[in-house]
Amino acid sequence: MQNSFDQKKLSILAEIESPQDDLSPKGSIDVLCLPIIKLINSHPGMVTTSSCSGRISVFLEGTKSHNNEVKVGGKGQGGRWLFASHDQDNVVGWFDRLIHGQLDEKIALSESKVDDISIFDGMTRYxxxxxxxxxxxVKCRDSEVASKLYNTAMSCGFRESGIGSNNLVAIRINIKLDVPIGYLDESDDSLGLFVTEQYISLLDKMTLTKFSDNAKKMNQLYNKIESDIINQNIDTLSNGKDHIETFEERRQRKMKEGLERQRKLKELNQ
Amino acid sequence: MQNSFDQKKLSILAEIESPQDDLSPKGSIDVLCLPIIKLINSHPGMVTTSSCSGRISVFLEGTKSHNNEVKVGGKGQGGRWLFASHDQDNVVGWFDRLIHGQLDEKIALSESKVDDISIFDGMTRYxxxxxxxxxxxVKCRDSEVASKLYNTAMSCGFRESGIGSNNLVAIRINIKLDVPIGYLDESDDSLGLFVTEQYISLLDKMTLTKFSDNAKKMNQLYNKIESDIINQNIDTLSNGKDHIETFEERRQRKMKEGLERQRKLKELNQ
Structure with a gap:
């Protein structure tokens, strides 16, 4: 009989494999997350439950109530993304595409120059x-696995990670930009810019650096999880708890596993 | 005999009470944190280990190495704060004070206009x-208390909270600004601005809103911890595990406690 963790893992894996859209806004797993998701799910004590590989977004805040009691995070009524992408190839040029109607939404630039900041207040839709x-x-089977994953993430710089309820580990890092670039001019529903278009190009450039820093950290995390959790686990499983695999034993095992994979592949191709 | 949690708690409380500077850069606990710290430490299963009430800061990145292998977070060699404050009264006017030498550090504005963004690259010190x-x-005595505190924080919007190693709970919320406003012009060590001074005033105004949103959330957290953890605990302690104090019993107890405090105060004053 399966316990509840195994049941949950099976159903999540089935969903990941399914060709249908998942429940996220984008409808599918970010390609950049696939290797680490696959790695983690290869461990019998872990299963990934949600992920985002990193993204750029441009958000128009919603209408705010008169007592300025807007939900922190500033969503409000009618807040919406003017642009969002998980793909660094979409970063450069997003602003031109937005004002020229090449995105889902076209938004005109406001003529009004921002030279009187006193017009902005709690009601401004930034x-x-x-x-x-x-x-x-990542949902873990027990607190031991959760702690191990948490410590591994912290050790390679994912300093905002934490364990939540029911051994659900959140892996987070602080690589961010959060910049007010303009406001909605409600007189004609246009975008009033606080900054120059050159500044926006500079943000794009900095964002590409963030994408690349982020990818490096993901890679580092992948390697650390592989060496400290997955291989540890394989060693334990294949050799019993008290035996630590030597370098030579590991080399032999890896070679054997590789040959076995090749053989299976050959069978499939015939 | 005391267990290790009680020992740690005693020594932390002694340090908090001590008139000497603590080990934080600022040397003392932020005034705005004191009520919630006092509340949490009144619980026998919790002790606060570090805190920040929220802050504005302006950071000059350090020198970057030629292969752009800068530590994520961008500190590098010689990175330093041009300005930092936990006090919202210091927000408005920080920029004038910086360029007029009324802060620890005076920095001149660069004459060079930012009209060619191609000069910026991985080496730029933003x-x-x-x-x-x-x-x-907050360090908790056991995983039960840690889970309770974590769930309480999550339930009032501290969505980036998490439990770390040894029942150490981090309570975090996502109220942020992270804006590149200029760069160090290394030809004369001056500050080249990417944005107008008006934009900086607007950031200051938005920061005041963040300070206020943040204070509201801290207040909400205080009330929730008080009602869901501290009072629950008092009820449990004073009435035994199986008895839930009625409203009238609680009113009576609170009155009695109040009279007792008054009596002690009177004694001290005589």
Missing amino acids: VLYKYEPFILH | VLYKYEPFILH
């Missing part, structure tokens, strides 16, 4: 430019 | 304007 880094949630 | 919200670390 436009925010954001970069948000990789985030991953 | 100046970053940041708002960072309240953060609190």
Whole structure:
């Protein structure tokens, strides 16, 4: 009989394998997350439950109530993304595409120059430019596995990680941009810019650096999970708890596993 | 005999009470944190280990190495704060004070206009304007208390909270600004601005809103911890595990406790 962790893991894996859209806004797992998701799910005590590989977004805040009691995070009524992408190839040029109607939404630039900041108050609907880094949630079988994963993530710089309820580990890092670039001019629903278009190009450039820093950290995390959790686990499983595999034993085992994979592949191709 | 949690708690409380500077850069606990710290430490199963009530800061990145292998977070060699404050009264006017030498450090504005963004690359030492919200670390006696505190924090919007090693709970919320406002012009060590001074005033105004949103959330957290953890605990302690105190019993007890405090105070004053 299966315990509840195994049942949950099976159903999550089935969903990941399914060709249908998942429940996320984007409808599928970010390609950059696939290797680490696959790695983690290869461990009998872990299963990934949600992920984002990192993204750029431009968000228009919603209408705010008169007592300025807006939900922190500033969503409000009618807040919406003017642009969002997980793909660094979409970063450069997003602003041109937005004002020329090449995105889902076209928004005109406001003629009004921002030379009187006193017009802005709690009611202003700001436009925010954001970069948000990789985030991953992993459900673990027990608190021992959760602690191990948490410590591994912390040890390679994912300093905002934490264990939540029911051994659900959130892996987070602080690589961010959070920049107000303009506001909605409600007189004609246009975008009033606080900054120059050159500044926006500079943000794009900085965002590409963030994408690359983020990818490096994901890679580092992958290697650390592989060496400290997955291989440890394989060694334990294949050799019994008290025996630590030597370098030579490991080399032999890896070679054998490789040959076995080749053989299976050959069978499939015939 | 005391267990290790009680020993640690005693020594932390002694340090908090001590008139000497603590080990934080600022040397003391932020005034705004004191009520919630006192509340949490009144519980026998929790002790606060570090805190920040929220702050504005302006950071000059350090020198970067030629292969752009800068530590994520961008500190590098010689990175330093041009300005930092936990006090919202210091927000407005920081920029004038910086360029007029009324802060620890005076920095001149660069004459060079930013009209060619191609000069910026991985080597540029950016100046970053940041708002960072309240953060609190609480060491808990056991995983039951840690889970209770974690769930309480999550339930009032501290969505980036997490439990770390040894039942250390980090309480975090996402109220942030992270804005590149300029760079160090290394030809004469001056500050080249990417944005207008008006934009900086606007950031200051938005920062005041962040300070206020942050204070509201801290208040909400205080009330929730008081009602869901501290009072629950008092009820349990004073009435035994199986008895839930009625409203009238609680009113009576509170009155009695109040009279007792008054009597002690009177004694002390005589």
